[in-house]
Amino acid sequence: MSALLSIEGLGITFGGLKAVHDVGFSVREGEIVSVIGPNGAGKTTLFNMISGVYQPGAGRVSLSGEDVTGMRPDLLARRGLSRTFQNLQIFQSMTVLENAIAGYHLRESGSVLADLLGLPASRRRALTAREGARALLARVGLDRAAEREAGNLCYGALKRLEIARALALNPKVLLLDEPAAGCNAVETEEIDHLIAEVAASGVAILLVEHDMKMVMRISNHIVVLDHGEKIAEGDPATVSRDPAVIAAYLGTEADHADG
Amino acid sequence: MKLTPKQATLLVLAALIALTPFFFPSGYYYRVGALIFVNGLAVTGIVILTGYAGQVSLGHAGFAGIGAYACALAPVHLGLHPALAAVLGAILSGCMAWLVGRPILRLKGYYLAVATLGFGILVSMVLNNERWLTRGPDGIDVPDLGLRGLLKGWGLDLSNGEFWYFFSGLCLLVGAWLALNLYDSPTGRALRALHGSEIAARVVGVDVARAKLQAFVISAVYASFSGSLLALQNKFVTPDVAGFMHSIEMVTMAVLGGVGSVLGAIFGAGILTLLPQALTVFAEYEQLLLGLVMMLVMIFLREGLLPSILRKIRGTGE
């Protein structure tokens, strides 16, 4: 199987500081790759570069073989890349259902004029999106909350809502930034299953997660970052035994104790 | 029967337009009503731009100016019917918004505010300075729309005030209907999404620049038609229609009433149009009170007057 997402030598500097330096790996169809590392290792920055939120200072991102380095997020979305956020980016004033429908934007949007006039074409598109969104909400267990204002939901539910929204794009590559954060054990397990299910349907998944048990359980491949650089990669078993990884994690623990 | 919010809004509006004249003690109230509707139309555009898409413009009077002067100039210079002139004005405003909006809408918050403000001032400057075309600050006559005469021919004899009341009311209804259609449509959702989180909107595939531009153009067209209606009704227009104060007035009306909903914004237009009329008794204190109302509402009723009032009513009802 060929790599859907591959990155080479990716790097970026903020104010002279190398936030991410020379990181490269690839994710294949149906594969779950996790990026782990201590706080401030550059995981979210890496996500932001891949998804076009930041312009990489160096390196290359390609999607199904096409060079998409620094491409706008909406264009990446058109090419099948979708993501969630560590710090939630929910459309607060919309209902839960509308948030999910927003994920259908690319498939439901048509002419503005049709939307203004409320033409049947526009309504039909909106209806299809609505039905799809409802099904997705059911899949993440939010169907009961569909009509509630999203701003009123608890953290874990919002995390799941973001996943639903990201899935609504019907992505080829899915970037999940700490999907299980703030979820209890039961919810985490549900998310586990969901991710595995999505991967099984052929989606390439890139995951950032702090819950090591979850990472070890579901990842096919793990990339370890520290201070913006890749210090190790391999299957879960290899990585967990890697001395550099252990040192990096212990080192940060010590830093935490100091600070 | 259960009404959708859209139907309820339109029904309330239609009922208000149709029924309030029964309470009018004199013809002057038709004039005030017509003004409310004209302002309401402009403010509905602001709802799309600010309420849906979260973008601030302090220069929308510029588009009202284009719409108004199109009605004054196109019939004379191009021989167009005034109604077609209004359409021409709307097209012109839309194109102008498209051109200006592309660079401007990259800006955020206050920077966007100052850029739109600059645009509005430029339009009003051109209207003031190009005397050969616009006749300058003293204003210019606008030809008659002719529809009233036509209606008379069909046996519907309305006074000038009545005609403009109902005609503007009808225009407002159409404008509100379009805006409400938009709200729950894919485009409307994209606008509201980028309002909620620009970055998330991008990630779900919304071309943010394009969506903002759409909102800007649509709201410009609203402002333009509002300007045209005003000019046609007054049969006279001055560059004040494009002035900074008019821009501020539009935004204030919308935000004061509740920029999140069409009905709220129109309610704001009503309040701010009525306020100076009601305050004539205290002419000396008018400015003072107006400023006070603006501050108090924004501080204590952040969502705007109508949503707060409705909440009160619901609260006591339950």
Next chain:
Amino acid sequence: MMKLTKTTTALATLALLGLAGPALAEIRIGATLSATGPASFLGDPEAKTLEMLVEEVNAAGGINGEQVELVLYDDGGDPNKARTFATRLVEDDEVSAIIGGTTTGTTMSIIAVAEDAEIPFISLAGAVDIIDPVKPYTFKTPHTDRMACQKIFEDMQKRGFSKIGMISGTDGFGASMQAQCKSVAGEYAIEIVADETYDPKDADMTAQLTKIKGAEGIQAVLNPGFGQGPSIVTRNYKQLAIGLPLYQSHGVASDGFIDLAGADAAEGVRLPGTALLIAGILPDSDPQKPVVTAYKTAFETRTGTPVGTFGGYAHDAFLILKDAITRAGSTEPAAIRDAIEATSGLVGTTGTYTMSPENHLGLDLSAFRMLEIKGGTWSMAE
């Protein structure tokens, strides 16, 4: 549905709040003036003048024994508001006549309403378009800006100037007069060799004046405008030591101008003014002397601010109306209109009015007096 009805009633009630009907009075006169806003410099004294005169008339027993009620609105200089207030005066207050329109823009908005309703309307604004072509119900009291230009150019011609510079405000007053002056300059063999403008709120006009100063063969400078602009122009004029004769317009014909520009800088400035400014030095034989002295004394005692030409326009408008209603012996708008048109030899502060069906202004150039500022006060230039 219940909620909807509730909201509807609430809205309807709100809509009608505070818009109560008028009180009863024998003669009701309406006015919409720009007492605030960018033209408040003109509209404020106008409003105060009308209030004062109505009080005076009522104290003296009214007109034809009937009390006068003044319904006064402040349109803030916004033509759209002016139209609304005009509609209100006509439809709701049911006035017999309207005074107002401080600016040409507001006047034009009121005209349409007054003409439609056939209510006599006396404007206080300058533009010649207001009464040319003549509209049956519209009159005005101020000289037209074209007449001001003519008066100034006459004086320039007498002094042998043929090349002048202009610096005009971009407000309605300045822009309109600028256009009129440019169109009549030819008749006086005057060439405008420099034509600059400034925004009424500008802080410094030396850039424009420097340009004018450098114009080839320039002999004098004219500054149409009102408010603080002309004062700043006059100060900058002195700062740059331009040294050529400076003409101002009737827009600044008030003692306030000398004070703001400074007696020093204003020395030698000429402008077309009215008898009002030189009440003190008018010969006793002058027919305007009693009128202007009475108005000046009353206004200055009451408000503590110096009289200006603009308050005088309002004075004259009320005078014309009073005279017409007295002669008509009726408060019927049509009768008042006819009587206004028949005004003859009525001495006001601005001049002596004689109206006719072809002339709804009734003043000629002779009413304008070319004044010169000497030693910090007004004097006759002729």
Next chain:
Amino acid sequence: MSELLQFLLSGVTVGAVYALVALGFTIIFNASDVVNFAQGEFVMLGGMTTVFAHAAGLPLPLAALVAILATAAIGVALNKLAIEPARGAPVVSLIIITIGASIFIRGAAQLVFDKQIHKLPAFSGDDPIVLLGATILPQSLWVICGALVVFAGLWFFFTRTLLGRAVLATSNNRLAAQLVGINTNFVMTLSFALSAGIGALAGVLVTPITLTSYDVGLGLALKGFAGAMLGGMGNPKGALAGGFLLGLLEALTAGYLSSQYKDAAAFVVILAVLFFMPQGLFGRKSTDRV
């Protein structure tokens, strides 16, 4: 040559006026991220209060002091009564609140004072200073020096004093500032007082040149706002440069192109600058945080 110099002197005079107003914007913006549209009203209050206090018999310096203190007090009141209760409101709401405040103050001023135009005597006489054939009024030098001194004072305040840094910290992250022990309420009060005081000082300095009346605020605020934006909001250096640049642009356009479109030229340049530098000439660059 003397013509160009005259245009430049005119531009610098006007520019100093704009810069003073723009500097006032800077402080409040730095502390609270609020653009205070009532800043022009502070300038008006400074001028008008001085005029009336002077007319009531106070000597000019004392009248000016009274005006500055009174305006600073009004600034504090504005913060306490209108800005603080609205914390966290969206930009549009804040714009409307401060515009409401400006209308309110204007309305109050027309009642408390009057609607006449007023002047103040120039501090050092009206005799122009001649410079290579061009002239400048001594009062213009006062305004220019005033702008420079205020700028220097602010620069020192923001970079060299603990309190100034506290103001910047408050603007960057209110919560963090509170956590490190900054009394953010005091910082806000101080900023409004300073901002209003500087506005009033501007009013005192410019009134001998521009004259004043109850409604001069809006025009000045718009120009000052534009100048501040041009330079980059929140940066005293930007406010100073933006203000002077705007004044020079206007004067040079009036001198060499068209006096009718001098304001237009200024706004076109602002739009162009914002197009290429969305944060203004000296503004901070910001990145979206995700």
